[in-house]
Amino acid sequence: MLLDALTLQLGYNATLVAVGATLLGISAGVTGTFLFLRKRALVSDAISHATLPGVGLAFIVMVLLGGDGRSLPGLMLGSALSAWVGLLAVQWLTERTRLAEDAAIGSVLSVFFGFGIVLLTVIQNMSSGRQAGLEGFLLGSTAGMLFSEAAIIAAGGALSLALVLLLRRPMTMVAFDPGFSASAGIDLRRIDLAMMGLVLAVTVVGLKIVGLILIVALLIIPPVTARFWTNRTDGVVALSGLIGGVSGYVGAAISASAPALPTGPIIVLVAFALFALSLLGSPQRGVLAAWTRHRAFQRRVHLRQGLLALASGQPIYEKLTLRLLQRADLVRPDGVATEAGQARAEKALLDETRWDVLRRSASLEGTAAFYDGLTRIEDVVTPDQLDEIDAAIAAGAEASS
Amino acid sequence: MSPVELVAEDGMIAPGAAPGALDIRGLTVSYGERPAVFSVDASFAEGAMTAIVGPNGAGKSTLLKAVLGIVKPLSGAVSVFGKPFAATRSRVAYVPQRASVDWDFPTRVIDVVLMGLYRELGLLSRLRASDKARAEKCLERVGMSDFAGRQIGQLSGGQQQRVFLARALAQGADLYLLDEPFAGVDAATEKAIIDVLKSLKAQGKTVIAVHHDLSTVAEYFDEIFMINVRKMAHGPVREAFTAESLQNTYGGRLAATQIDQLTLSAG
Numbered sequence: 001m002l003l004d005a006l007t008l009q010l011g012y013n014a015t016l017v018a019v020g021a022t023l024l025g026i027s028a029g030v031t032g033t034f035l036f037l038r039k040r041a042l043v044s045d046a047i048s049h050a051t052l053p054g055v056g057l058a059f060i061v062m063v064l065l066g067g068d069g070r071s072l073p074g075l076m077l078g079s080a081l082s083a084w085v086g087l088l089a090v091q092w093l094t095e096r097t098r099l100a101e102d103a104a105i106g107s108v109l110s111v112f113f114g115f116g117i118v119l120l121t122v123i124q125n126m127s128s129g130r131q132a133g134l135e136g137f138l139l140g141s142t143a144g145m146l147f148s149e150a151a152i153i154a155a156g157g158a159l160s161l162a163l164v165l166l167l168r169r170p171m172t173m174v175a176f177d178p179g180f181s182a183s184a185g186i187d188l189r190r191i192d193l194a195m196m197g198l199v200l201a202v203t204v205v206g207l208k209i210v211g212l213i214l215i216v217a218l219l220i221i222p223p224v225t226a227r228f229w230t231n232r233t234d235g236v237v238a239l240s241g242l243i244g245g246v247s248g249y250v251g252a253a254i255s256a257s258a259p260a261l262p263t264g265p266i267i268v269l270v271a272f273a274l275f276a277l278s279l280l281g282s283p284q285r286g287v288l289a290a291w292t293r294h295r296a297f298q299r300r301v302h303l304r305q306g307l308l309a310l311a312s313g314q315p316i317y318e319k320l321t322l323r324l325l326q327r328a329d330l331v332r333p334d335g336v337a338t339e340a341g342q343a344r345a346e347k348a349l350l351d352e353t354r355w356d357v358l359r360r361s362a363s364l365e366g367t368a369a370f371y372d373g374l375t376r377i378e379d380v381v382t383p384d385q386l387d388e389i390d391a392a393i394a395a396g397a398e399a400s401s
Numbered sequence: 402m403s404p405v406e407l408v409a410e411d412g413m414i415a416p417g418a419a420p421g422a423l424d425i426r427g428l429t430v431s432y433g434e435r436p437a438v439f440s441v442d443a444s445f446a447e448g449a450m451t452a453i454v455g456p457n458g459a460g461k462s463t464l465l466k467a468v469l470g471i472v473k474p475l476s477g478a479v480s481v482f483g484k485p486f487a488a489t490r491s492r493v494a495y496v497p498q499r500a501s502v503d504w505d506f507p508t509r510v511i512d513v514v515l516m517g518l519y520r521e522l523g524l525l526s527r528l529r530a531s532d533k534a535r536a537e538k539c540l541e542r543v544g545m546s547d548f549a550g551r552q553i554g555q556l557s558g559g560q561q562q563r564v565f566l567a568r569a570l571a572q573g574a575d576l577y578l579l580d581e582p583f584a585g586v587d588a589a590t591e592k593a594i595i596d597v598l599k600s601l602k603a604q605g606k607t608v609i610a611v612h613h614d615l616s617t618v619a620e621y622f623d624e625i626f627m628i629n630v631r632k633m634a635h636g637p638v639r640e641a642f643t644a645e646s647l648q649n650t651y652g653g654r655l656a657a658t659q660i661d662q663l664t665l666s667a668g
Binding site for chain 2 (some may be wrong): 173227230232236
């Protein structure tokens with residue numbers, strides 16, 4: 001069944017939804033990357049919640065004008081307008097009052113959402129509103145999606161994607177270094193508004209499929225996931241689009257493969273699964289890799305400290321240190337150093353003496369900054385310099401004897 | 402102090418006054434209702450190398466940001482090579498404070514330097530081989546050629562500062578504004594940076610740097626601009642870097658013995 005869904009064999013509606021969700025995922029992933037890099041991910045939450053009053057008002061207006069209140073283009077226009085008002089409200093509160101951005105987002109989000117719910121309740125009680133199905137915009141509803149609706153979603157997604165790619169250079173610069181960008185003639189306000197406008201477009205386009213509550217997930221999870229795998233902006237953009245697209249496609253397929261599986265939430269869960277895998281498994285930034293690196297480092301420190309203690313004949317109390325030394329056959333079970341252990345300990349002591357000399361040497365002063373107890377002195381000085389240091393040690397030993 | 406009347410309506414310097422690399426007239430910048438920079442007049446001559454010096458919170462960075470249009474002044478006018486900054490932007494390079502950006506940003510050293518070419522590249526034009534070569538040349542000038550492909554988060558503080566300087570070099574400007582280029586860098590970087598700045602001066606470029614280390618002012622710079630909200634002194638280091646101007650600028654923050662040492666080393 002799932003295989004049928006993945007190969008688009010489940011019929012007309014499922015195919016429409018899968019194509020729409022894929023395009024939405026790609027454009028949300030790409031657009032969301034710049035929001036994430038600009039560290040303003042939460043603004044998208046305010047934008048998406050601010051769409052709700054617009055949906056309600058657009059419905060009422062369309063009914064009053066004698067039309068069908070459920071027309072998707074009309075509802076999208078209404079939601080875009082009220083989201084824009086919400087965005088400007090966040091912007092104004094942040095710039096012109098003493099409210100910080102998080103407080104501004106919280107206020108706008110809750111007030112707009114509350115107002116929207118009131119409107120929806122009113123519509124429910126209108127004679128023409130019973131079958132409106134507007135609550136589908138909260139979590140998305142793809143059952144009975146029309147071709148015209150899928151076409152609007154596809155066109156909107158493609159257009160916002162094209163605009164993001166057009167503006168990616170200034171948006172990247174502003175995200176990395178706003179001050180420098182402003183000095184180079186980039187209008188920060190305009191770029192930020194353009195970026196938010198694009199996020200708004202993606203949000204409105206995504207209302208039908210994932211709904212306003214979950215669209216944030218499609219804007220944020222893909223770039224965060226992509227960041228685990230690449231250190232380049234272009235890489236994050238491309239990978240985030242890919243992750244968004246795959247999530248949309250697979251999520252839509254899974255929800256089509258069984259009855260009563262909601263599309264939007266499943267898409268979000270697929271995206272989350274990719275995120276969880278990346279969080280654990282990324283070789284550079286993943287949790288497992290960080291844990292392994294930390295363990296390896298801890299072992300190096302313990303081993304080094306143990307060897308230095310052996311060299312100076314001090315007892316070793318730390319259990320981990322002892323265990324590591326024993327496992328490396330440097331110490332016998334009774335705590336006495338083996339031959340190899342003795343040799344390694346002497347080498348460790350010699351290295352410390354060499355660092356001492358290096359620190360006092362005028363010509364090698366700069367190199368002393370590399371000392372951290374673990375760095376091998378052979379890695380930071382040339383063989384000739386090492387010979388000089390050893391000569392100085394020998395001379396010092398002669399002088400004191 | 403030149404009177405404010407010298408400024409024509411559009412921010413141009415009135416005829417009669419020969420324009421310098423940077424002319425500031427009656428500049429006041431305020432955060433909320435507390436001026437960070439108050440009524441500053443100054444003219445920085447072409448080819449000079451000037452240190453902007455003053456205590457913390459004295460408005461040093463704010464002055465640069467106002468000149469660059471990053472913060473909006475409450476009053477006053479700025480002109481660069483005799484024209485409003487917006488018209489001469491391409492002749493100005495800027496090195497912001499290193500700590501002002503997130504170094505975990507997903508980008509490589511060479512990409513940061515290429516940002517210096519933004520004004521030439523604009524939105525869409527593709528990067529040509531010559532653009533990359535220019536960026537690489539700038540990295541070479543700051544001794545960072547080997548790091549072009551590195552992620553910027555892997556750099557030390559000094560290396561990050563050199564990347565910022567390379568980006569400014571890529572801007573190919575005539576006036577260089579630097580905000581604390583020597584803050585928290587290692588000795589090798591400090592030398593690399595001062596060498597680049599001196600070579601810029603040798604090419605006739607104008608350099609203005611916010612500087613925090615009073616003990617190296619005389620060695621590195623030929624002019625000093627002292628500020629504590631208001632302009633306190635401005636002129637050749639030898640003349641303006643005096644015990645009196647230090648006392649005025651720093652108030653009780655510098656002990657008399659320190660001042661003696663500093664002015665001695667300057668003289």
